[in-house]
Amino acid sequence: MAVIVHEDFQFIVQGITGREALNFTRECLQYGSKIIGGVTPGKGGREVYGVPVYDTVREITETQRVDGTIITVPLAFAPDAAYEAIDAGIKEVIIITEGIPRKDASAIVEYAELNGARLIGPNCLGVIVPDVCRFGSLGGPAVDCRKAFKPGVVGVMSRSGGMTTEICNALTLSGLGVSTAISIGGDPVIGSTYVDLIPLFEADEDTKAVVVYSEPGGTAEADLARWTQENDSRLPIVAFVAGQFMDEMPGMSFGHAGTVVNKKVDSPADKMRRMREAGISVAEEIGDIPDLVRQAIGN
Amino acid sequence: MRFYEFEAKQLLKKHRIPLVQSELAKTADEAAKIASDIGGPVILKPQAIAPGVATASAKEVADPAGAKAVAAELLGLDDGGRKPNGILVEARPTGEAVYSLSFTYDGTTKRPVVAASDMAGKIDDLGDTHPDRIVRRHFSALYPFSDYIAKELAKSLGLGGNDLKRMTRIVSGLARLFLDYDFADLDITSLVKLGDGNFVVLDVQADLEIEARHRQRPMLNELGFSKDDLRQVREPTEFELAGARIDEEDIRGIISPIAEFDGNIGLVIGAGGGSLTLTDAVRKHGGRPANYAAIGGNPSVDKARRLTKLVLSKPGVEKIAVMSNVVSNTRADLVARGVIKGIIELGFEPADKILIFRVPGAWEADAAKILQKYGIEYCDRTVSISEAARRAVAKAG
Amino acid sequence: MAMFIRVDVDNTVIEKTASLADKLVEVCPVKIFKLASQPNAVEVVEENVDECTLCDLCTQATPEGVRVVKLYE
Numbered sequence: 001m002a003v004i005v006h007e008d009f010q011f012i013v014q015g016i017t018g019r020e021a022l023n024f025t026r027e028c029l030q031y032g033s034k035i036i037g038g039v040t041p042g043k044g045g046r047e048v049y050g051v052p053v054y055d056t057v058r059e060i061t062e063t064q065r066v067d068g069t070i071i072t073v074p075l076a077f078a079p080d081a082a083y084e085a086i087d088a089g090i091k092e093v094i095i096i097t098e099g100i101p102r103k104d105a106s107a108i109v110e111y112a113e114l115n116g117a118r119l120i121g122p123n124c125l126g127v128i129v130p131d132v133c134r135f136g137s138l139g140g141p142a143v144d145c146r147k148a149f150k151p152g153v154v155g156v157m158s159r160s161g162g163m164t165t166e167i168c169n170a171l172t173l174s175g176l177g178v179s180t181a182i183s184i185g186g187d188p189v190i191g192s193t194y195v196d197l198i199p200l201f202e203a204d205e206d207t208k209a210v211v212v213y214s215e216p217g218g219t220a221e222a223d224l225a226r227w228t229q230e231n232d233s234r235l236p237i238v239a240f241v242a243g244q245f246m247d248e249m250p251g252m253s254f255g256h257a258g259t260v261v262n263k264k265v266d267s268p269a270d271k272m273r274r275m276r277e278a279g280i281s282v283a284e285e286i287g288d289i290p291d292l293v294r295q296a297i298g299n
Numbered sequence: 300m301r302f303y304e305f306e307a308k309q310l311l312k313k314h315r316i317p318l319v320q321s322e323l324a325k326t327a328d329e330a331a332k333i334a335s336d337i338g339g340p341v342i343l344k345p346q347a348i349a350p351g352v353a354t355a356s357a358k359e360v361a362d363p364a365g366a367k368a369v370a371a372e373l374l375g376l377d378d379g380g381r382k383p384n385g386i387l388v389e390a391r392p393t394g395e396a397v398y399s400l401s402f403t404y405d406g407t408t409k410r411p412v413v414a415a416s417d418m419a420g421k422i423d424d425l426g427d428t429h430p431d432r433i434v435r436r437h438f439s440a441l442y443p444f445s446d447y448i449a450k451e452l453a454k455s456l457g458l459g460g461n462d463l464k465r466m467t468r469i470v471s472g473l474a475r476l477f478l479d480y481d482f483a484d485l486d487i488t489s490l491v492k493l494g495d496g497n498f499v500v501l502d503v504q505a506d507l508e509i510e511a512r513h514r515q516r517p518m519l520n521e522l523g524f525s526k527d528d529l530r531q532v533r534e535p536t537e538f539e540l541a542g543a544r545i546d547e548e549d550i551r552g553i554i555s556p557i558a559e560f561d562g563n564i565g566l567v568i569g570a571g572g573g574s575l576t577l578t579d580a581v582r583k584h585g586g587r588p589a590n591y592a593a594i595g596g597n598p599s600v601d602k603a604r605r606l607t608k609l610v611l612s613k614p615g616v617e618k619i620a621v622m623s624n625v626v627s628n629t630r631a632d633l634v635a636r637g638v639i640k641g642i643i644e645l646g647f648e649p650a651d652k653i654l655i656f657r658v659p660g661a662w663e664a665d666a667a668k669i670l671q672k673y674g675i676e677y678c679d680r681t682v683s684i685s686e687a688a689r690r691a692v693a694k695a696g
Numbered sequence: 697m698a699m700f701i702r703v704d705v706d707n708t709v710i711e712k713t714a715s716l717a718d719k720l721v722e723v724c725p726v727k728i729f730k731l732a733s734q735p736n737a738v739e740v741v742e743e744n745v746d747e748c749t750l751c752d753l754c755t756q757a758t759p760e761g762v763r764v765v766k767l768y769e
Contacts, residue, residue, distance in 0.1 A: 019551065019725040020597060020628060022751055075510075098553070098596060101481055101511040102404045106440035109409040125627055128658025137628045148625055148660070149682065160572020162595065166624035166662060169680050186571055188483070189409050215575055218406040243575035245582055251301075251350040251532035253509075254556055254575060254591060260610050262350075262484075263423045285583070287685040599726075600700075600746050636700045636746055643699070665750075669700065669768045 002129035003155065003180035003200045003207075004092060004118075005068070009133045010090075013038045014057065014081045015073035016048050020096070020137070025049060027246075030142035031134045036064055039081075050074035061088040068092035068135055070126060075099045080120065084107045085164055086117045093191070094136050095121035105189040112191060117296015119191025125161030125183040137181060139165055154293055155201040155235075157194050158213035159186050159220070163242070167213055167289060174290035179206040188217065194224040202233060208297050211289055212239040212280075213270060216246045218263050220272040226277035239275050240283045241268045300530040303346040304353065305387050306522045307485075307505035314476050316469060319491075319499045321389035328368035333388040335363040343369055344387040349379035349532050359391060379533030392499065394491035398456065399425065400470065402477040402485040410437040413449075413474060415456050419489040419502075427578040444474045465498050480518055481511030538613055542592060545605045552598025552629070554606055562587025564695045565609055565616040567638060569623025569658070570595020577622050580688035585695075586695060589616045597629045603637020608645055611652060618651075620691035623658040625680055631658040631666035639673055649675040654694045657687035698745035702765040703728055703754075707737040709761035716758055723753040 015021050016038025026049050028035055035051050037060040045053035054060055057069070067115045069130045071078060071094065078097040085093055093112060100108075100122045105154050112119040120127065126136015130149040138161065139145030148169040154176050158164040162185040168178045182197060185192055192252055194212055215222050221241070228237060246254060247269055250261050272282050283289050303689060304308075305323045312318055320337055324330035334341045341359050347353040349593070356376055360366045370386045398415060401422035405412040412420045414435045434455040438448050449470035453463045469490070477485045482505055489501040509529065527543070529535070535543070542557030553570060565588050566695055568574045574593035581588055590613065594606055610619055621638050623629065635656065642649045656670055659680035667677040678687055712714050717738045720729045726747040729738040754762045 019749070022725055022753075023597070023630075023749065024628065026751070053334070101508045101514075102412070102483065103440045103478060103481055103508070103511070106404060106409055106411060110439060112442040140627045140630070144663055145627075158572065160575075160624075161627060162569050162624040163572035163576060164577075165627050166573065166684065169659075170683065171623045173681060188406055189404050190406075191409070191632045193406065195407075213572060215572060220390050220406060223407050236498070240576075242572055242579060244579050246575070249532075252556075252558070254558070254578075254593070285582070285685050287683045630749070633749070635745075639697055640746065665766070665768075668766075672768045 002132050003204050004127050005129055005133040005135045007132055009038050009067045009135060010034045010065055011070060012036060012060055012133055014071045014085065016040055016053055017043050018072060021072045022048060022263055024137040027141050028134050031145055033134050045169060057084045057088040066090050070094045070096060070136055072096040076252035078110055079104045083111060086112055086115045088103060091117045093117055093119045094126045096124060096137060098123045102189040105187060109191050120182065121185040121191060123187045124185035127182050129180045130178050138181065144292055148172060150177045153179060153208040155179050155207040155210040156181040157197055158183055159215050160213055163213045167211055170290055176290055176293055179204060193220045195227045198227065202235060209236045209293050211293060212237060214239060214241050216243045216268050217266045219265055222265055222274050225274040225280065228278040237280045238283060238289055238292045238296060239280050240286055240289060241271050244268045300509050302505040304344060304503055305346055307503040309522060311500060311503065315470055316472050317499045319390050319392060319501050321387055324370060324386045324388050327367045327371035330386050330388050331367035334366035337390045340391055341366060342375060342389050342391045344374040345376050345383035346385050347378035347383045348530050352376065352378050357382060357662050363591055375389040381534050392491060394493045398490040400487040400490060402473060405437065408437055408636040411440055412437045413452060413470060415452055417456055421486060421488055438474060444471060444478060446471045449474065461496055469498055481508045481515050482506060482510040496635060503688060527547060532552030541609055545602065545609065549599055549602045552594065552602050553596040554592060554594050554602065558587050558591040560590055561588045563615055564691065565589050565610040565613065565619035566592055567610055567619050567621045568593055569626060576684055576689060580685050581692060584689045584692040586692035588615055593627055599677045600633050600637040603634050604641040605640045608640030611645055618654045620654040621656045621658060622687050626658060626660035630662040631660055632662040634658050635666040635669040649688060654691045655687055657682055691695060697742050698768055701745050701748040702767055703740050703745055704763040705738055705740055706761050710738060710758060711736040719757050720754055723757055725749060725751060
């Protein structure tokens with residue numbers, strides 16, 4: 001079992017000839033992921049690490065099954081790339097591109113919903129099921145990636161791509177391992193929030209607990225607290241809220257675009273309180289997470 | 300990016316949203332003159348950016364003499380290291396009814412949303428005290444705004460007849476403006492129905508989406524925004540401006556945000572969540588960061604080099620802690636190259652200047668070799684973020 | 697100037713294959729190569745060498761014509 005991806009998951013990379021895309025395309029291939037094509041307008045006919053490059057998405061979807069796409073194009077082109085993928089019938093869309101205004105993100109999300117596609121991101125690093133499929137840029141080169149992500153029992157959702165790997169590394173070092181990790185994105189409007197994704201973990205028999213990394217700004221943590229109270233979930237949740245220093249600096253933004261304390265619900269203190277009240281275990285320090293997971297699953 | 304209220308009102312006026320009579324005064328004398336033109340009591344609003352300053356300091360005065368005295372006082376307020384950008388002098392009509400409107404993006408539904416109340420105030424605050432007095436309607440950023448959405452909102456506020464039609468026009472106009480100009484938040488904290496049945500907007504607070512500032516350049520130019528004015532809650536320091544320049548001049552990777560604190564530990568830290576977690580960790584262990592400089596998105600060697608030089612050149616900074624979460628797309632080896640190059644260019648030994656180098660993850664084997672060559676200990680992934688912060692603080696003394 | 701990487705180019709190899717020089721310029725994500733004044737040859741852009749991401753695209757294009765050396769090994 002796995003969340004979102006599976007062993008035969010086939011995907012493409014839009015913007016494959018860019019500096020970042022080259023890096024992670026090679027890393028995914030080394031990891032064993034099935035990248036069956038890439039798209040860069042004007043560079044059709046080329047090849048990148050053995051992956052054929054096309055001018056349009058449809059050239060690939062017309063001849064092959066494409067389960068997902070990773071979009072990492074310059075931000076002015078990101079909405080167009082997403083519409084192209086969705087119109088070509090791709091159902092799992094990851095947007096890595098950072099800095100997309102929330103109006104555009106909101107429009108992409110709505111278009112994806114109308115067409116039955118799922119959007120992860122923007123401003124995320126994607127999904128990994130250790131030793132099964134890496135769909136995105138998590139973990140770096142395969143050799144480093146395998147050190148951070150070992151198969152195990154903990155599902156991870158994180159608003160920070162970097163902290164996804166950090167937390168998974170700690171879970172792996174502690175022997176608990178990772179079932180599926182999802183970097184959901186750090187922007188104020190993202191395609192899939194904790195509440196959208198947690199039912200997938202609920203249905204995943206490999207997952208015994210979920211770890212959530214969160215930051216100042218937004219309603220996602222309050223929503224998760226509400227979900228936990230309203231649903232009789234089998235999964236214990238351990239959460240960590242970074243950026244507590246920001247409570248002293250209202251109106252300033254650090255870290256991600258979505259990270260700002262303007263409203264009460266934005267504040268780390270408020271998020272921690274709501275989640276604790278809902279029975280979520282909230283770690284004081286990032287290093288406490290593995291022990292809290294162990295306590296929660298009685299291991 | 301917070302707008303001064305007079306700027307927001309200029310934009311509203313251009314789009315024919317009915318506004319209360321108001322004018323910007325740059326001096327106390329101008330304030331007195333405007334007050335006398337308006338006649339009767341007026342409200343004086345210092346134009347400020349720092350959170351709370353504008354709303355906390357607005358004052359009502361009875362006459363031009365009062366306006367002059369109070370304006371002089373308000374012009375001297377501290378707005379995060381700046382002075383207020385003038386005083387907005389406004390009529391204060393009392394009406395038959397008062398409303399508030401708030402446009403924002405709802406992260407839960409991922410849609411733009413408009414909330415309205417039949418009370419004045421910020422919807423965020425009213426939500427705590429009077430949740431039953433708020434109505435909401437989501438709309439779309441994909442499709443053009445349709446007036447019926449505003450009509451439904453007005454209806455659910457209990458309006459009918461001409462009130463319903465007038466409110467519909469105002470809400471529709473504001474919704475289009477909110478979308479067209481990429482606002483992240485647009486709050487009308489007081490919208491009054493006058494005795495003659497017309498509605499006027501009294502108080503506005505508008506925040507532009509910072510990521511959209513480039514494509515909104517024509518509008519910002521029209522309002523007179525200078526190119527690097529980001530309307531931070533406090534005036535950026537030289538250090539912060541220099542950091543922003545380094546970021547702007549090289550698109551490979553991101554240094555953002557950069558902020559100056561008054562501590563002694565220079566930080567070159569992994570961007571996004573890692574930087575938040577690391578800053579919390581340094582403070583938890585009693586350390587005093589000299590700055591916040593988050594670097595990520597796989598910065599070029601040159602960007603890391605320039606940032607290192609900037610942080611180490613800050614007065615009071617003896618050494619830097621180079622720390623990150625386990626990196627994925629950012630490469631430990633490129634960061635190591637840039638940091639070492641920067642230190643050597645300043646004429647120092649890298650080993651003397653680096654408190655700790657904890658950047659495990661992508662390309663860590665190469666990073667370890669580079670550090671070894673320059674005699675710097677490499678912390679691998681078994682050293683936790685908390686432990687790395689503890690060591691850095693201990694070494695900084 | 698470069699402290700960490702050295703890129704050696706053998707233009708006697710590169711000039712033997714048509715458009716290989718163009719390809720080297722195109723594949724490098726950090727612009728280490730530029731076309732030389734003589735035809736079918738490249739020059740190394742010294743200030744970009746430390747930016748090398750070790751992506752191997754140049755050495756894959758011409759295993760004999762380009763050598764990338766890590767100076768820290």
